Amino acid sequence: xxxxxxxxxxxxxxxxxxxxxxxxxxxxxxxxxxxxxxxxxxxxxxxxxxxxxxxxxxxxxxxxxxxxxxxxxxxxxxxxxxxxxxxxxxxxxxxxxxxxxxxxxxxxxxxxxxxxxxxxxxxxxxxxxxxxxxxxxxxxxxxxxxxxxxxxxxxxxxxxxxxxxxxxxxxxxxxxxxxxxxxxxxxxxxxxxxxxxxxxxxxxxxxxxxxxxxxxxxxxxxxxxxxxxxxxxxxxxxxxxxxxxxxxxxxxxxxxxxxxxxxxxxxxxxxxxxxxxxxxxxxxxxxxxxxxxxxxxxxxxxxxxxxxxxxxxxxxxxxxx
Amino acid sequence: xxxxxxxxxxxxxxxxxxxxxxxxxxxxxxxxxxxxxxxxxxxxxxxxxxxxxxxxxxxxxxxxxxxxxxxxxxxxxxxxxxxxxxxxxxxxxxxxxxxxxxxxxxxxxxxxxxxxxxxxxxxxxxxxxxxxxxxxxxxxxxxxxxxxxxxxxxxxxxxxxxxxxxxxxxxxxxxxxxxxxxxxxxxxxxxxxxxxxxxxxxxxxxxxxxxxxxxxxxxxxxxxxxxxxxxxxxxxxxxxxxxxxxxxxxxxxxxxxxxxxxxxxxxxxxxxxxxxxxxxxxxxxxxxxxxxxxxxxxxxxxxxxxxxxxxxxxxxxxxxx
Numbered sequence: 001x002x003x004x005x006x007x008x009x010x011x012x013x014x015x016x017x018x019x020x021x022x023x024x025x026x027x028x029x030x031x032x033x034x035x036x037x038x039x040x041x042x043x044x045x046x047x048x049x050x051x052x053x054x055x056x057x058x059x060x061x062x063x064x065x066x067x068x069x070x071x072x073x074x075x076x077x078x079x080x081x082x083x084x085x086x087x088x089x090x091x092x093x094x095x096x097x098x099x100x101x102x103x104x105x106x107x108x109x110x111x112x113x114x115x116x117x118x119x120x121x122x123x124x125x126x127x128x129x130x131x132x133x134x135x136x137x138x139x140x141x142x143x144x145x146x147x148x149x150x151x152x153x154x155x156x157x158x159x160x161x162x163x164x165x166x167x168x169x170x171x172x173x174x175x176x177x178x179x180x181x182x183x184x185x186x187x188x189x190x191x192x193x194x195x196x197x198x199x200x201x202x203x204x205x206x207x208x209x210x211x212x213x214x215x216x217x218x219x220x221x222x223x224x225x226x227x228x229x230x231x232x233x234x235x236x237x238x239x240x241x242x243x244x245x246x247x248x249x250x251x252x253x254x255x256x257x258x259x260x261x262x263x264x265x266x267x268x269x270x271x272x273x274x275x276x277x278x279x280x281x282x283x284x285x286x287x288x289x290x291x292x293x294x295x296x297x298x299x300x301x302x303x304x305x306x307x308x309x310x311x312x313x314x315x316x317x318x319x320x321x
Numbered sequence: 322x323x324x325x326x327x328x329x330x331x332x333x334x335x336x337x338x339x340x341x342x343x344x345x346x347x348x349x350x351x352x353x354x355x356x357x358x359x360x361x362x363x364x365x366x367x368x369x370x371x372x373x374x375x376x377x378x379x380x381x382x383x384x385x386x387x388x389x390x391x392x393x394x395x396x397x398x399x400x401x402x403x404x405x406x407x408x409x410x411x412x413x414x415x416x417x418x419x420x421x422x423x424x425x426x427x428x429x430x431x432x433x434x435x436x437x438x439x440x441x442x443x444x445x446x447x448x449x450x451x452x453x454x455x456x457x458x459x460x461x462x463x464x465x466x467x468x469x470x471x472x473x474x475x476x477x478x479x480x481x482x483x484x485x486x487x488x489x490x491x492x493x494x495x496x497x498x499x500x501x502x503x504x505x506x507x508x509x510x511x512x513x514x515x516x517x518x519x520x521x522x523x524x525x526x527x528x529x530x531x532x533x534x535x536x537x538x539x540x541x542x543x544x545x546x547x548x549x550x551x552x553x554x555x556x557x558x559x560x561x562x563x564x565x566x567x568x569x570x571x572x573x574x575x576x577x578x579x580x581x582x583x584x585x586x587x588x589x590x591x592x593x594x595x596x597x598x599x600x601x602x603x604x605x606x607x608x609x610x611x612x613x614x615x616x617x618x619x620x621x622x623x624x625x626x627x628x629x630x631x632x633x634x635x636x637x638x639x640x641x642x
Contacts, residue, residue, distance in 0.1 A: 040630045047628035061383040135629075261623075268622035271629035272615075273602065276636050280601040281594065283637070294593075301589035302582075307368035308456075308592035309361045315597050316604070 010038040014045045017144055022117065025144050029119055032136045043136060046143035051264070053085070053142040054251050055166060058152045059192075060173030065199045067093045069173060069234040069243075070152045071110055076240045077148050078115055085146035086110075086118045087137055089153040095120050117141065132274045135166050135267075165270050168263060169250045171195045171243070174213060176205030190216065193227055195246050201231035201239065225253050288315055331359040335366045338465055343438065346465050350440055353457045364457060367464035372585070374406070374463040375572050376487060379473045380513075381494030386520045388414045388424070390494060390555040390564075391473045392431055397561045398469050399436055406467035407431075407439045408458055410474040416441050438462065453595045456487050456588075486591050489584060490571045492516045492564070495534060497526030511537065514548055516567050522552035522560065546574050609636055 010031070016024035028046075031039030058070050067088065074084045088095035094107050095118050110116045119137055134151065141149045151167055172193035190196070196217070198210045213229050228246050232239035254260040288294040297315055300306040306314075331352070337345035349367075352360030379391050388409065395405045409416035415424030416439050431437045440458055455472065462470045472488055493514035511517070517538070519531045534550050549567050553560030575581040609615040618636055621627040627635075 044628045044631050048625050051625055063382070139628075265619060265623045268629070269615075269619045272618055272622055272632050272636065273606070275629045275633035276605060277598055277602040279630075279633050279637055280605060281598040284597060284601065285594070294590075297593055298586060298590045301593055302586045304369050304372055307365045307460075308589070308596045309600075310365050311593050312596035312600050315593065316600055 010041040011045065013038075014042050017042075017046070017140075018049060020145065022114070025117065025140070028140055029137055032140055033121070033133050039136070043139060046140060049143040050139050051142070053138075053146050053149050054247070055138055055142075055149050055151060055168045056247055057167030057170040058150055058173065059154070059170065060197075060199070061175070062154060064173045064175045065234050066090065066152050066154075066173060067095055067107075069171075069197070069199055069232060069240075070095075070150045071107055072232075072234045072237050072240045073243060074110055074116055074150060075237070076244050078113060080244075082115075082147040083145060084116050085138075085141035085144070085149040086116065087134065087141070087149060087151045088118070088120045089134055089151065093120070093152055095152065117144070117146065132271075132278055135271055135274070138166055165267060168254060168260065169194045169247050171197055171247070173197045173199050174209050175200050176203045176209045194225065194250050195243070196227055196229045197232050197239075197243065198229065199232050199234055202233040202236065206231065224257055224259075225250065284316060331362040332366065334359075335363050338363075338367070338461075339370060341466065343435070346438065346461070349461055350458055353461055354442070354454050356454075360457070364460060367461060370464040371460050372463065374459075374467050374470050375568070376459055376463075376470045376472060376489045377568055378488030378491040379471055379494065380475070380491065381518075381520070382496070383475060385494045385496045386555050387411065387473050387475075387494060388416055388428075390492075390518070390520055390553060390561075391416075391471045392428055393553075393555045393558050393561045394564060395431055395437055395471060396558070397565050399434060401565075403436075403468040404466060405437050406459075406462035406465075406470040407437065408455065408462070408470060408472045409439070409441045410455055410472065414441070414473055416473065438465070438467065453592075453599060456592055456595070459487055486588060489575060489581065490515045490568050492518055492568070494518045494520050495530050496521045497524045497530045515546065515571050516564070517548055517550045518553050518560075518564065519550070520553050520555055523554040523557065527552065545578055545580075546571065605637060 010028075013024045013028050013031075017028055028039065028042045031042060033039070056073075058066055058073075060066055067090070070086055070088075074086060077084045086095055107118075111118060119141070121134060121137065138149055138151060170192050172190065172195070174196065175198070196213055198206050198213065200206060201210070210229065210231060217227055217229065230239055230242055230246060232243060234240065254263065285294065288297075293315065297306065297311040301308055301311050331349075334345045334349050334352075338349055349360070349363045352363060354360070377394075379387055379394075381387055388411070391407055391409075395407060398405045407416055415428050428439075432439060440462070442455060442458065459470055459472060491513050493511060493516070495517065496519070517534055519527050519534065521527060522531070531550065531552060538548055538550065551560055551563055551567060553564060555561065575584065606615065609618075614636065618627065618632040622629055622632050
């Protein structure tokens with residue numbers, strides 16, 4: 001009975017979400033983020049309404065001005081009449097829980113604009129959960145009719161690379177003077193860049209980072225798309241129009257070259273595997289918890305009687321019986 | 322026949338590794354990182370030899386001087402006769418592939434010291450692979466008789482939180498002047514700190530970060546261990562003795578309070594679940610690839626006929642038959 005109510009509730013919320021109801025959107029996102037059955041059902045119903053939004057990943061080191069840049073870009077999209085979603089996956093983001101009062105005040109014009117929807121994601125959670133949850137949140141915002149979804153993450157590590165898989169266009173931000181210049185330019189993160197931005201370009205040291213990025217990118221292979229290197233001063237809204245135009249050019253390139261279609265398939269595969277992985281583990285765990293097998297194996301590893309690989313094989317074997 | 326050779330080879334390598342052979346250690350790590358069956362076998366044989374090393378996580382934003390600090394700390398441990406392993410999970414680390422010549426030269430005294438073993442990890446890989454691989458590499462170094470293993474990662478995102486689970490003591494580095502000061506102090510990352518370090522403390526702005534950290538930590542809950550806030554200037558080897566002593570005090574606290582035992586169990590659980598998750602997915606994929614089911618489902622998601630959750634359920638259901 002509860003299940004049927006839940007199921008009816010989800011369908012009702014989905015209809016309201018598709019009709020533009022922001023409250024319904026918030027509710028669906030909560031269901032989705034928490035992995036509730038209603039969230040899964042909503043995703044199923046919403047999925048055929050997706051594929052229209054342009055997803056822009058914005059990444060860079062802590063303190064590089066990601067949120068300010070995302071905010072400025074959102075304002076520029078709003079001036080052009082586009083609906084904007086912002087997903088903040090960065091614990092230091094003003095959009096995120098850890099925000100300071102000052103940051104929140106600076107963002108107030110955005111949070112009070114009905115054409116901007118902001119969602120913060122926790123960066124802690126279940127194994128492999130963040131990338132899955134981010135994908136799902138982006139899917140919901142896409143179905144809700146956002147024209148552009150900005151996904152803001154701290155640039156480092158595997159999370160970001162996985163989240164870059166979610167994005168059509170990945171903007172990587174660099175800043176002058178964060179430690180040794182060349183060390184601040186991260187080889188791993190440059191590889192995922194479709195557009196490079198030197199933010200805080202009003203600082204004198206910016207020119208040096210800009211030149212180094214040019215040298216670095218000249219060495220990189222160029223496969224159809226030449227990565228533009230732009231200068232911005234997001235807190236003064238400088239260079240934002242150029243950034244928006246670079247995003248649009250990249251979108252056009254993706255469509256014309258057939259890369260968008262490839263990305264769609266690539267992203268489908270990643271999503272399938274991430275979700276399957278989590279589902280499989282949940283299934284095995286539910287059973288292993290019930291019969292006490294999980295605790296036995298944990299104890300055996302802690303006591304160094306079993307290595308984790310052997311224990312995992314037994315966990316899986318036991319659940320399959 | 323190949324399998325038996327492989328199996329014999331792994332056992333032989335394990336014996337040589339336990340006897341202190343560095344070449345055997347390198348080989349075993351390669352097997353382990355690549356997920357070869359020989360690596361899994363070696364882990365099984367080595368596991369009962371682990372549990373002695375103290376694992377120190379070192380994390381912080383890009384350009385904060387992590388590698389320099391890890392290097393300085395390693396030198397101080399060497400002066401005290403301890404064997405040190407360094408695992409670099411940061412693409413910008415001089416220990417890592419992306420290193421510049423100058424960084425490598427500065428680290429030369431470490432790389433030529435037979436009492437120091439350095440291993441770099443790629444930050445890209447299979448889903449959930451990095452945390453699993455890092456755990457496995459640390460396990461091998463522990464078994465190889467390192468007294469201390471320093472695990473160096475960029476501080477942000479879930480990877481680092483998972484890798485912090487590997488460490489007994491987590492050192493979080495902050496630096497002056499990386500963007501807005503308070504924004505550089507990351508709420509999420511502070512939560513995992515056992516020791517806080519203000520590196521580059523010879524810079525004038527350091528005092529402000531130091532004070533802000535004190536204010537921040539005074540607000541935090543204190544559960545038995547008061548997180549020390551230290552000042553270092555790693556490139557001048559200043560404050561390193563104090564850092565080493567703080568690590569030793571934390572180790573003593575963990576042992577006396579029973580926390581070390583709790584961590585062992587917690588870590589065992591994480592390792593078991595990470596490995597099981599990867600194993601489960603590999604099993605399902607092997608079958609789905611063979612019968613073409615995987616490509617069918619990927620196409621259906623790409624065409625928006627099926628959402629990823631429904632497709633994943635079919636993938637798992639299909640493999641179970």
